[in-house]
Amino acid sequence: MGPWSLSLTGGLMKILAGDIGGTKTLLMLADVSHGRLSTLARERYTSADFPDLAPMVRAFLSDAGLASDGIDAACFALAGPVARQQGVDRARLTNLPWELNSTHLADNLGIPQVALLNDFEGIGHSLDDLPTEALHSLQTGQADPEGVRLVVGAGTGLGVCIVPPGHPLCVLPTESGHATFAPADTRQARLWQYVADQEGRCTREHLLSGRGLGRIARFLVAQGQSPGQSLGLALEGDDPAPIISQLALEGSDPVAVEAVALFLAVYGGQAGDLALGCLPFGGVFIAGGIAPRLLPRMQEGGFIQAFRHKPPMSHLLERMPIQVIGDTDAGLLGAARHAASLCQQPDQAR
Structure with missing residues (x-):
């Protein structure tokens, strides 16, 4: 995948994005600088092969020879409703036995800011940047x-x-x-x-x-x-x-x-x-x-x-x-865009 252009400004940031479905999950690590997103690593996983999202992310970073140190923000778009309360995103996936909590993921992965989006929220976040x-x-x-x-x-x-x-x-x-x-x-x-x-x-x-x-x-x-x-x-x-x-x-x-x-x-x-x-x-x-x-x-x-x-x-x-x-990657693009926006608006992370 070539670089994406994002309708955002700002200096260099490293973001993690995911599009999680009941069958497959796409994960991407990217640098974003002055509105340009460059992919560092990207992989597709069978969702049911993992008991939860955090082990999958660790495997992704390990496979890519990378660490979570230095990742500024992460956003995951997923198939299921997301509940937001007191700054915490919680989700239960429709076709997976996963229960996700943005605060727990941030603590487990050592990433300062983590957000969860419904999969169509992710697509909505991509609209300004679709080619x-x-x-x-x-x-x-x-x-x-x-x-x-x-x-x-x-x-x-x-x-x-x-x-x-x-x-x-x-x-x-x-x-x-x-x-x-x-x-x-x-x-x-x-x-x-x-x-x-x-x-x-x-x-x-x-x-x-x-x-x-x-x-x-x-x-x-x-x-x-x-x-x-x-x-x-x-x-x-x-x-x-x-x-x-x-x-x-x-x-x-x-x-x-x-x-x-x-x-x-x-x-x-x-x-x-x-x-x-x-x-x-x-x-x-x-x-x-x-x-x-x-x-x-x-x-x-x-x-x-x-x-x-x-x-x-x-x-x-x-x-x-x-x-x-x-573009079947619209949800992933939207998750990446939202992760980058968290870095620009740390007080409005969700």
Whole structure:
């Protein structure tokens, strides 16, 4: 990875950043000087191989032949809600038996300042520093540089955060992915009922996630559509989403094509609902691992049509710039940026 440019000023500082998921964790040690971040070491680990984060960080520094001495600040973006109270960040990861405490990590690792962020908070912190080539426009809109920004992203789950205007940068995490899904038409109402019968309720995340794409394909089959052999075999497994996406992009299976079209209609509609809740004229950013893979289908217009179709407020939604974040390192970049900002604002570490 080449150097990143950060919209920060200040002299040389050494920071540690991490993007922690239930499956994998990315760790990076970097120097930041006058708004330029240069990677010193970077490694990917299988999260479940470690009992906690601190042993993983020690292994990372040992593998790189480095020590924690001289690290000015650290920030870890993680998949799960973060509670902040009296200057301490606490988190329990959604898919790992880890309970993290920023003060304990600082003491254990000998790092003066440690912060924990929700993974979508991390992406929110990256928005000012994402390179132009990492963004793919779906709707130009009329960008307001002082406007609210919204980040929505389907991947393993559905993440949402809001970035209000102002300095220093503030990111508001949410758990909106677990809100109840509101169908936009009769077919989506049948989809809601199909999922609710299985799960007890139907949330946004039940549909807008890798597992959600599989649920949508199985719903279409339950409605009488006939998948091809490859899709049929995939639907018998636990994670058919990669095969559904591949077949849809190839156009080789009508059920896969229809599943992705319905997925994107739900995605666009729910993103539009979320946008009406905060009016993000500064931009809507579609993050997560699914959107970059389905970008050619997203650019066909179904997502945007569903996003805008909110009469009598469609005219507002048409004004909002919408971009897909294609950089899967956005969470790591945001964690690095936040760690660097801690060095500049030691009295506002969290």
